[in-house]
Amino acid sequence: MSDIAVSLKDLTLAYGDTVAVPDLNLDIHRGELIALLGPSGCGKTTTMRAIAGLMTPTAGQILIDNTDVTRVPPNKREVGLVFQSYALFPHLSGFENVAFGLRVRKTPEAEITRRVEAGLQLVGMAHLADRKPAELSGGQQQRLSLARSLVMKPKVLLLDEPLSNLDARLRLEMRTELQRLQRQTGITMVFVTHDQSEALALSDRIVLMKDGRIEQIGSPESLYNQPQSVFAADFVGYENIFAVLPSTTATPDRCTIKNPHGQLQLDYPVAADHIAWRPTGVVIGSGGHHGTVAAVAFAGQQREYVIDTDAGVIKADIDASVTPVAVGDTIRFDLPLSSARLITAQP
Amino acid sequence: MSQTWASRVILSLTLLFLIGPFFIIIFAGLSAGSTLSFPPDGLSLKWYLAVFSVESFRQSFMLSMLLAVFGTLTALLLGVPAAYAICRYKIPGAETIKLIVAAPIIVPGIIVGLALLRYLVVPLNFTVTLALFLAHTALVLPYAVRVVTATLENLRTDIEEAAILLGCTRLQAFTKAVLPNIKSGILAAFILGFVTSFNQVPVSLFLSGPGVRTLPIDMLAYMEITYDPSVAALSALLAFLSIAIVFIAEKTLGFSRYV
Amino acid sequence: MAILLSEAFKVGGEWSLAGYADFISKPLNRTVFFRTLKLGALVVLVSAVVGYAAAFCIVNLEPAKRGRMFGLIILPLMISPVARTYAWIVILGRTGIVNNTLVGLGISDTPIRFLFTETAVFLGLLQLFMPLMIIALISSMENMPKDAIAAARVLGANWFQVFTRVILPLTREGLVLGGTLVFTGALTAYITPAILGGSKVLMLETLLYQRVNVSNDYVSAGIIATILIVMSFGANVVLRRLAKA
Numbered sequence: 005m006s007d008i009a010v011s012l013k014d015l016t017l018a019y020g021d022t023v024a025v026p027d028l029n030l031d032i033h034r035g036e037l038i039a040l041l042g043p044s045g046c047g048k049t050t051t052m053r054a055i056a057g058l059m060t061p062t063a064g065q066i067l068i069d070n071t072d073v074t075r076v077p078p079n080k081r082e083v084g085l086v087f088q089s090y091a092l093f094p095h096l097s098g099f100e101n102v103a104f105g106l107r108v109r110k111t112p113e114a115e116i117t118r119r120v121e122a123g124l125q126l127v128g129m130a131h132l133a134d135r136k137p138a139e140l141s142g143g144q145q146q147r148l149s150l151a152r153s154l155v156m157k158p159k160v161l162l163l164d165e166p167l168s169n170l171d172a173r174l175r176l177e178m179r180t181e182l183q184r185l186q187r188q189t190g191i192t193m194v195f196v197t198h199d200q201s202e203a204l205a206l207s208d209r210i211v212l213m214k215d216g217r218i219e220q221i222g223s224p225e226s227l228y229n230q231p232q233s234v235f236a237a238d239f240v241g242y243e244n245i246f247a248v249l250p251s252t253t254a255t256p257d258r259c260t261i262k263n264p265h266g267q268l269q270l271d272y273p274v275a276a277d278h279i280a281w282r283p284t285g286v287v288i289g290s291g292g293h294h295g296t297v298a299a300v301a302f303a304g305q306q307r308e309y310v311i312d313t314d315a316g317v318i319k320a321d322i323d324a325s326v327t328p329v330a331v332g333d334t335i336r337f338d339l340p341l342s343s344a345r346l347i348t349a350q351p
Numbered sequence: 352m353s354q355t356w357a358s359r360v361i362l363s364l365t366l367l368f369l370i371g372p373f374f375i376i377i378f379a380g381l382s383a384g385s386t387l388s389f390p391p392d393g394l395s396l397k398w399y400l401a402v403f404s405v406e407s408f409r410q411s412f413m414l415s416m417l418l419a420v421f422g423t424l425t426a427l428l429l430g431v432p433a434a435y436a437i438c439r440y441k442i443p444g445a446e447t448i449k450l451i452v453a454a455p456i457i458v459p460g461i462i463v464g465l466a467l468l469r470y471l472v473v474p475l476n477f478t479v480t481l482a483l484f485l486a487h488t489a490l491v492l493p494y495a496v497r498v499v500t501a502t503l504e505n506l507r508t509d510i511e512e513a514a515i516l517l518g519c520t521r522l523q524a525f526t527k528a529v530l531p532n533i534k535s536g537i538l539a540a541f542i543l544g545f546v547t548s549f550n551q552v553p554v555s556l557f558l559s560g561p562g563v564r565t566l567p568i569d570m571l572a573y574m575e576i577t578y579d580p581s582v583a584a585l586s587a588l589l590a591f592l593s594i595a596i597v598f599i600a601e602k603t604l605g606f607s608r609y610v
Numbered sequence: 611m612a613i614l615l616s617e618a619f620k621v622g623g624e625w626s627l628a629g630y631a632d633f634i635s636k637p638l639n640r641t642v643f644f645r646t647l648k649l650g651a652l653v654v655l656v657s658a659v660v661g662y663a664a665a666f667c668i669v670n671l672e673p674a675k676r677g678r679m680f681g682l683i684i685l686p687l688m689i690s691p692v693a694r695t696y697a698w699i700v701i702l703g704r705t706g707i708v709n710n711t712l713v714g715l716g717i718s719d720t721p722i723r724f725l726f727t728e729t730a731v732f733l734g735l736l737q738l739f740m741p742l743m744i745i746a747l748i749s750s751m752e753n754m755p756k757d758a759i760a761a762a763r764v765l766g767a768n769w770f771q772v773f774t775r776v777i778l779p780l781t782r783e784g785l786v787l788g789g790t791l792v793f794t795g796a797l798t799a800y801i802t803p804a805i806l807g808g809s810k811v812l813m814l815e816t817l818l819y820q821r822v823n824v825s826n827d828y829v830s831a832g833i834i835a836t837i838l839i840v841m842s843f844g845a846n847v848v849l850r851r852l853a854k855a
Contacts, residue, residue, distance in 0.1 A: 586692065
């Protein structure tokens with residue numbers, strides 16, 4: 005058997021005349037924890053629903069375990085989906101929620117009991133099996149919903165914004181929990197999120213999507229450190245992004261960068277279309293540029309500066325141990341090449 | 352505080368106006384005399400007992416019961432799938448249907464009754480009972496659709512998708528995931544429909560023929576002939592019946608949120 | 611039903627508006643029409659005034675009491691209109707409560723005729739349909755932002771201003787819905803005018819019944835049916851517009 009669990013080939017998805025996802029190609033490896041990341045409306049949820057069979061593609065194919073399932077109805081696909089709202093059955097107890105799929109498949113009673121108990125054990129919910137969903141907290145509902153999908157031994161488990169309905173502390177807990185479950189069961193998991201930090205922390209691989217197209221695929225590290233496009237750079241926190249104007253022959257050792265608000269001169273040449281800095285990559289207190297401090301916010305380890313410059317606002321994060329500069333003061337800053345990310349449009 | 356006092360007075364007066372008359376009926380029915388008056392001429396249960404011996408009341412009560420039960424059941428049989436379709440699928444005109452169902456009955460019942468009589472019963476030889484059954488079903492249908500629609504709208508759609516992904520067919524998803532969760536709405540619709548059907552007069556006014564009368568019509572007819580307190584007693588009994596039904600429904604279903 | 615309505619336009623098998631002209635020319639018909647309109651409007655008005663006061667009181671009760679009160683308001687709706695209307699005979703009849711009291715106290719020598727007057731019909735209709743108004747107002751008051759009234763008070767509004775500037779605009783949809791329900795209800799009620807008005811105080815519904823059952827006059831019946839439908843439909847449309855405006 006090959007190691008491809010899900011394969012999307014030239015997949016086109018549309019709502020009526022509105023194409024949400026044009027011509028998508030993606031291979032998801034077996035046992036992988038992969039994130040579909042992007043802003044709302046980027047087609048990530050639509051893609052996930054198509055894999056589940058809740059949406060019929062206009063064109064293209066979906067293969068699961070090398071079998072074409074494009075025309076297979078959702079109830080025969082053996083795909084699990086953990087809904088954003090968990091979609092537990094309000095009228096059934098925790099146990100019966102998890103048993104639901106097995107009962108529909110007419111599994112023998114003894115096996116149902118065994119598998120449901122194992123499933124509840126796996127997600128740490130064995131002690132709450134008798135409760136109705138309404139009597140469970142958000143995190144517990146999440147676990148129940150996971151167990152309900154996992155007992156069906158799906159070929160692939162889809163998760164729709166699995167952490168978005170949880171509070172900050174639970175989110176952290178669930179994140180580790182999901183990774184543990186994935187390692188323990190070896191199940192292929194695809195999860196959809198708009199939260200870059202969630203995707204970076206959780207997944208083996210990230211598929212960054214924009215307008216129904218894949219913007220970049222790669223490990224969290226590569227996406228974080230080597231965004232391949234302005235969109236990707238912006239999405240992973242390069243908040244200061246400029247277009248690079250072509251160098252003139254008169255000044256081959258410097259260049260001009262611009263954004264919609266204005267221009268800045270750099271004292272080194274740049275061979276790229278765009279150049280970007282994270283706030284942590286901007287140096288303040290020295291350098292050839294100056295601006296006015298518009299705002300300073302204390303954020304624990306660092307201070308976040310908003311500086312008004314000739315090219316609009318520049319954001320800089322400086323270690324909090326450095327004495328702060330008052331709002332309204334003029335400040336010098338530098339945009340060093342060493343901390344910059346150079347982006348050249350892909351052909 | 353003066354404000355609380357004012358509200359208590361207003362509320363008490365309103366309730367007195369709305370509910371007080373029932374107590375009066377109860378007492379009027381207890382009269383020992385043979386004409387209707389208040390305060391009653393002495394107390395006795397004779398009129399309450401007399402009600403049960405009036406043959407036409409017995410017959411019309413049975414007819415009203417049957418019409419209410421079967422008319423409402425039929426309306427639900429049609430209304431539940433209709434409500435489901437309106438809520439879950441994009442059907443052309445769904446909004447219009449919702450509007451019609453939510454609006455007060457635009458076509459007065461008396462006209463529906465007359466039309467049914469003139470164009471179904473007389474020319475097509477429908478029996479009066481069949482026409483009554485059709486009329487009551489049609490009368491209850493909007494209530495059924497409205498209440499069930501409201502219940503369905505409070506139910507998340509994703510539980511059906513979840514059921515399907517767990518291996519259900521569409522029909523199974525409906526029966527196993529949706530139906531158990533709208534049970535109380537359906538029951539509330541049944542009660543509301545039953546009460547509406549049982550109490551309604553205008554639709555059946557023209558349709559009722561000799562020997563085939565619904566109870567409220569029979570009461571009206573009886574009142575035209577005699578003026579004794581038996582109708583008061585019967586009214587009181589019916590009121591008790593309604594109160595009991597609504598009380599139980601309220602305790603078990605929280606009925607009032609469906610009205 | 612369409613055929614029934616179309617009969618109104620036929621005179622001797624010919625399409626014509628003569629039926630209408632004939633209908634309008636009869637003073638009785640005009641009286642009945644305006645009486646129906648007047649009583650409908652009056653019932654809406656009074657139930658709105660009382661309804662606001664009652665709904666406001668109920669909404670401000672603690673939740674447990676509020677539920678019970680709401681139940682009591684709904685209760686009459688579940689009881690047979692025949693029974694509900696019948697109570698008024700006991701109250702207003704020759705030997706009813708009011709007359710027995712009046713005569714007993716020596717205020718009046720002979721029983722006063724209350725039954726078969728417009729007042730009787732009005733009271734019956736009001737009792738029948740006021741719950742609808744109260745329910746509509748309660749649900750729209752419950753949707754009002756909790757602190758709107760407090761905010762208006764803090765900003766210096768007196769109670770009258772609070773009502774006209776805050777409560778009324780915020781509950782307009784409820785008022786309109788309630789008004790529509792009550793008006794249509796009063797318009798199409800049969801039992802109340804039949805029992806409390808009899809043939810002395812005819813309303814459109816009772817007139818329609820008479821025309822069919824007493825005089826077999828299907829042209830008039832069709833005309834009245836048309837008027838009733840147009841009126842209740844019109845009330846719906848006009849009031850819906852008002853709610854949105």
